[in-house]
Amino acid sequence: MRTMGRHVIAELWDCDLEKLNNVQFIEQTFVDAALRSGAEVREVTFHKFAPHGVSGVVIISESHLTIHSFPEHGYASIDVYTCGDLDPTVAANYIAEALGAKMREAVVVPRGMGPVIVGA
Amino acid sequence: MRTMGRHVIAELWDCDLEKLNNVQFIEQTFVDAALRSGAEVREVTFHKFAPHGVSGVVIISESHLTIHSFPEHGYASIDVYTCGDLDPTVAANYIAEALGAKMREAVVVPRGMGPVIVGA
Numbered sequence: 001m002r003t004m005g006r007h008v009i010a011e012l013w014d015c016d017l018e019k020l021n022n023v024q025f026i027e028q029t030f031v032d033a034a035l036r037s038g039a040e041v042r043e044v045t046f047h048k049f050a051p052h053g054v055s056g057v058v059i060i061s062e063s064h065l066t067i068h069s070f071p072e073h074g075y076a077s078i079d080v081y082t083c084g085d086l087d088p089t090v091a092a093n094y095i096a097e098a099l100g101a102k103m104r105e106a107v108v109v110p111r112g113m114g115p116v117i118v119g120a
Numbered sequence: 121m122r123t124m125g126r127h128v129i130a131e132l133w134d135c136d137l138e139k140l141n142n143v144q145f146i147e148q149t150f151v152d153a154a155l156r157s158g159a160e161v162r163e164v165t166f167h168k169f170a171p172h173g174v175s176g177v178v179i180i181s182e183s184h185l186t187i188h189s190f191p192e193h194g195y196a197s198i199d200v201y202t203c204g205d206l207d208p209t210v211a212a213n214y215i216a217e218a219l220g221a222k223m224r225e226a227v228v229v230p231r232g233m234g235p236v237i238v239g240a
Binding site: 043063 | 123127129162165167176177179183184186188190193195197199201203227232
Protein backbone atom coordinates (compact mmCIF):
# COMPACT_ATOMS: atom_id res chain seq x y z
CA MET A 1 0.00 0.00 0.00
CA ARG A 2 1.42 3.34 -0.99
CA THR A 3 1.36 6.10 1.61
CA MET A 4 0.61 8.84 -0.90
CA GLY A 5 -2.79 10.43 -0.55
CA ARG A 6 -4.77 13.61 -0.95
CA HIS A 7 -6.92 15.18 1.75
CA VAL A 8 -9.66 17.67 0.92
CA ILE A 9 -10.54 19.98 3.79
CA ALA A 10 -13.78 21.72 2.96
CA GLU A 11 -15.90 24.31 4.73
CA LEU A 12 -19.52 24.36 3.57
CA TRP A 13 -21.69 27.34 4.47
CA ASP A 14 -25.30 28.30 3.82
CA CYS A 15 -26.31 24.67 3.59
CA ASP A 16 -29.83 23.27 3.75
CA LEU A 17 -30.61 23.41 7.47
CA GLU A 18 -32.89 20.37 7.54
CA LYS A 19 -30.37 18.19 5.72
CA LEU A 20 -27.63 19.25 8.13
CA ASN A 21 -29.68 17.85 10.98
CA ASN A 22 -30.81 14.64 9.26
CA VAL A 23 -28.43 11.88 10.29
CA GLN A 24 -29.93 9.30 7.92
CA PHE A 25 -29.60 11.66 4.95
CA ILE A 26 -26.03 12.56 5.83
CA GLU A 27 -24.99 8.94 6.34
CA GLN A 28 -26.49 7.89 3.00
CA THR A 29 -24.90 10.89 1.27
CA PHE A 30 -21.48 10.02 2.64
CA VAL A 31 -21.71 6.36 1.68
CA ASP A 32 -22.89 7.37 -1.81
CA ALA A 33 -20.05 9.88 -2.07
CA ALA A 34 -17.50 7.24 -1.16
CA LEU A 35 -18.88 4.77 -3.69
CA ARG A 36 -19.08 7.36 -6.46
CA SER A 37 -15.41 8.16 -5.96
CA GLY A 38 -14.59 4.47 -6.40
CA ALA A 39 -13.75 3.81 -2.74
CA GLU A 40 -14.37 0.59 -0.83
CA VAL A 41 -16.46 1.24 2.29
CA ARG A 42 -15.23 -0.49 5.46
CA GLU A 43 -16.92 1.16 8.46
CA VAL A 44 -19.80 3.63 8.78
CA THR A 45 -20.43 5.49 12.05
CA PHE A 46 -22.64 8.54 12.49
CA HIS A 47 -23.79 10.28 15.63
CA LYS A 48 -26.72 12.67 16.14
CA PHE A 49 -26.25 15.30 18.80
CA ALA A 50 -29.00 16.88 20.88
CA PRO A 51 -30.49 19.35 20.20
CA HIS A 52 -28.86 19.47 16.76
CA GLY A 53 -25.80 18.52 14.76
CA VAL A 54 -24.38 15.39 13.22
CA SER A 55 -20.86 13.97 13.32
CA GLY A 56 -19.77 10.92 11.45
CA VAL A 57 -17.22 9.02 9.47
CA VAL A 58 -16.97 6.57 6.64
CA ILE A 59 -13.76 4.57 6.85
CA ILE A 60 -12.77 3.42 3.37
CA SER A 61 -9.93 1.17 2.31
CA GLU A 62 -8.38 4.33 0.91
CA SER A 63 -8.67 6.44 4.16
CA HIS A 64 -11.81 8.33 5.29
CA LEU A 65 -14.61 10.84 4.93
CA THR A 66 -15.86 12.85 7.93
CA ILE A 67 -18.45 15.49 8.70
CA HIS A 68 -19.39 17.75 11.58
CA SER A 69 -22.58 19.69 10.95
CA PHE A 70 -23.83 22.78 12.76
CA PRO A 71 -27.41 23.24 11.53
CA GLU A 72 -27.83 26.33 13.70
CA HIS A 73 -25.08 28.00 11.64
CA GLY A 74 -25.84 26.39 8.25
CA TYR A 75 -22.30 25.06 8.39
CA ALA A 76 -20.69 21.70 7.74
CA SER A 77 -17.04 20.89 8.16
CA ILE A 78 -16.05 18.00 5.91
CA ASP A 79 -12.91 16.02 5.15
CA VAL A 80 -12.34 13.61 2.30
CA TYR A 81 -9.01 11.83 2.43
CA THR A 82 -8.14 9.24 -0.21
CA CYS A 83 -4.96 7.30 -0.83
CA GLY A 84 -3.79 6.03 -4.19
CA ASP A 85 -5.37 7.06 -7.45
CA LEU A 86 -8.80 8.12 -6.21
CA ASP A 87 -9.80 11.76 -6.59
CA PRO A 88 -11.16 13.10 -3.26
CA THR A 89 -12.75 16.10 -4.96
CA VAL A 90 -15.36 13.80 -6.54
CA ALA A 91 -16.81 12.91 -3.14
CA ALA A 92 -16.30 16.41 -1.70
CA ASN A 93 -18.20 18.03 -4.56
CA TYR A 94 -20.99 15.45 -4.37
CA ILE A 95 -21.43 16.12 -0.64
CA ALA A 96 -21.39 19.90 -1.06
CA GLU A 97 -24.12 19.67 -3.69
CA ALA A 98 -26.18 17.18 -1.67
CA LEU A 99 -26.14 19.48 1.36
CA GLY A 100 -27.09 22.47 -0.77
CA ALA A 101 -24.02 24.47 0.19
CA LYS A 102 -24.27 27.94 -1.34
CA MET A 103 -20.77 28.88 -0.25
CA ARG A 104 -17.81 26.56 0.02
CA GLU A 105 -14.09 26.70 0.38
CA ALA A 106 -11.61 23.89 0.21
CA VAL A 107 -7.93 23.12 0.29
CA VAL A 108 -6.18 19.94 -0.79
CA VAL A 109 -3.42 18.65 1.46
CA PRO A 110 -1.03 16.03 0.06
CA ARG A 111 -0.44 13.28 2.61
CA GLY A 112 2.16 10.60 3.08
CA MET A 113 4.86 12.16 0.95
CA GLY A 114 7.11 13.61 3.64
CA PRO A 115 6.77 17.27 4.61
CA VAL A 116 3.26 18.64 4.97
CA ILE A 117 2.67 20.98 2.07
CA VAL A 118 -0.67 22.66 1.56
CA GLY A 119 -1.99 23.64 -1.84
CA ALA A 120 -5.24 25.33 -2.76
CA MET B 121 -22.23 25.09 19.68
CA ARG B 122 -19.59 27.30 18.18
CA THR B 123 -18.22 26.32 14.77
CA MET B 124 -14.67 27.41 15.56
CA GLY B 125 -12.15 24.61 15.77
CA ARG B 126 -8.57 23.63 15.17
CA HIS B 127 -7.45 20.66 13.12
CA VAL B 128 -3.98 19.16 13.49
CA ILE B 129 -2.78 17.27 10.42
CA ALA B 130 0.25 15.23 11.40
CA GLU B 131 2.56 12.93 9.50
CA LEU B 132 4.42 10.47 11.73
CA TRP B 133 7.43 8.63 10.33
CA ASP B 134 9.87 6.08 11.70
CA CYS B 135 7.26 4.79 14.12
CA ASP B 136 7.37 1.52 16.06
CA LEU B 137 6.36 -1.01 13.42
CA GLU B 138 4.65 -3.44 15.78
CA LYS B 139 2.54 -0.72 17.36
CA LEU B 140 1.48 0.51 13.92
CA ASN B 141 -0.01 -2.90 13.21
CA ASN B 142 -1.62 -3.44 16.62
CA VAL B 143 -5.25 -2.37 16.35
CA GLN B 144 -5.95 -2.81 20.07
CA PHE B 145 -2.97 -0.65 21.01
CA ILE B 146 -3.92 2.04 18.53
CA GLU B 147 -7.56 2.11 19.60
CA GLN B 148 -6.61 2.42 23.27
CA THR B 149 -4.02 5.09 22.47
CA PHE B 150 -6.58 7.14 20.57
CA VAL B 151 -9.22 6.89 23.28
CA ASP B 152 -6.61 7.84 25.89
CA ALA B 153 -5.47 10.75 23.73
CA ALA B 154 -9.02 12.04 23.41
CA LEU B 155 -9.63 11.80 27.16
CA ARG B 156 -6.31 13.45 28.02
CA SER B 157 -7.23 16.40 25.86
CA GLY B 158 -10.49 16.77 27.76
CA ALA B 159 -12.73 15.50 25.00
CA GLU B 160 -15.96 13.51 25.40
CA VAL B 161 -15.77 10.22 23.46
CA ARG B 162 -18.91 9.38 21.46
CA GLU B 163 -18.01 6.65 18.93
CA VAL B 164 -14.94 4.43 18.50
CA THR B 165 -14.37 2.49 15.27
CA PHE B 166 -11.12 0.86 14.19
CA HIS B 167 -10.39 -1.47 11.31
CA LYS B 168 -7.45 -3.83 10.78
CA PHE B 169 -6.42 -4.41 7.20
CA ALA B 170 -4.81 -7.55 5.83
CA PRO B 171 -1.92 -8.09 5.66
CA HIS B 172 -1.13 -4.93 7.62
CA GLY B 173 -2.34 -1.47 8.49
CA VAL B 174 -4.95 0.05 10.77
CA SER B 175 -7.53 2.75 10.09
CA GLY B 176 -9.80 4.18 12.70
CA VAL B 177 -11.64 7.06 14.22
CA VAL B 178 -12.73 8.37 17.57
CA ILE B 179 -15.73 10.65 17.22
CA ILE B 180 -15.75 13.11 20.10
CA SER B 181 -18.34 15.71 21.02
CA GLU B 182 -15.74 18.22 19.89
CA SER B 183 -15.08 16.61 16.41
CA HIS B 184 -12.72 13.67 15.75
CA LEU B 185 -9.38 11.88 15.80
CA THR B 186 -8.35 9.59 12.92
CA ILE B 187 -5.43 7.41 11.94
CA HIS B 188 -4.25 5.46 8.92
CA SER B 189 -1.15 3.41 9.62
CA PHE B 190 1.26 1.87 7.11
CA PRO B 191 3.49 -0.45 9.15
CA GLU B 192 5.43 -1.44 6.06
CA HIS B 193 6.56 2.18 5.75
CA GLY B 194 6.79 3.05 9.47
CA TYR B 195 4.25 5.75 8.72
CA ALA B 196 1.05 6.93 10.34
CA SER B 197 -1.19 9.67 9.05
CA ILE B 198 -3.16 11.24 11.89
CA ASP B 199 -5.73 13.99 12.30
CA VAL B 200 -6.91 15.56 15.52
CA TYR B 201 -9.73 18.03 15.09
CA THR B 202 -11.25 19.74 18.12
CA CYS B 203 -13.87 22.45 18.41
CA GLY B 204 -14.13 24.95 21.20
CA ASP B 205 -11.45 25.47 23.78
CA LEU B 206 -9.68 22.10 23.58
CA ASP B 207 -6.10 22.01 22.36
CA PRO B 208 -5.69 19.35 19.62
CA THR B 209 -1.91 19.34 20.00
CA VAL B 210 -2.26 17.61 23.38
CA ALA B 211 -3.74 14.50 21.76
CA ALA B 212 -1.53 14.72 18.67
CA ASN B 213 1.64 14.83 20.76
CA TYR B 214 0.45 12.00 22.98
CA ILE B 215 -0.23 9.80 19.94
CA ALA B 216 3.12 10.61 18.30
CA GLU B 217 4.96 9.63 21.47
CA ALA B 218 2.89 6.48 21.99
CA LEU B 219 3.66 5.30 18.45
CA GLY B 220 7.36 6.04 18.91
CA ALA B 221 7.52 8.46 15.97
CA LYS B 222 11.11 9.56 15.47
CA MET B 223 10.16 12.09 12.81
CA ARG B 224 6.97 14.09 12.68
CA GLU B 225 5.54 17.06 10.92
CA ALA B 226 2.27 18.81 11.56
CA VAL B 227 0.19 21.75 10.50
CA VAL B 228 -2.75 23.30 12.30
CA VAL B 229 -5.74 24.26 10.20
CA PRO B 230 -8.33 26.62 11.74
CA ARG B 231 -11.85 25.38 10.96
CA GLY B 232 -15.28 26.93 11.03
CA MET B 233 -14.18 30.54 10.82
CA GLY B 234 -14.83 31.27 7.15
CA PRO B 235 -11.98 31.01 4.65
CA VAL B 236 -9.62 28.08 4.98
CA ILE B 237 -6.29 29.41 6.19
CA VAL B 238 -3.42 27.09 6.96
CA GLY B 239 -0.80 27.87 9.56
CA ALA B 240 2.22 25.90 10.64
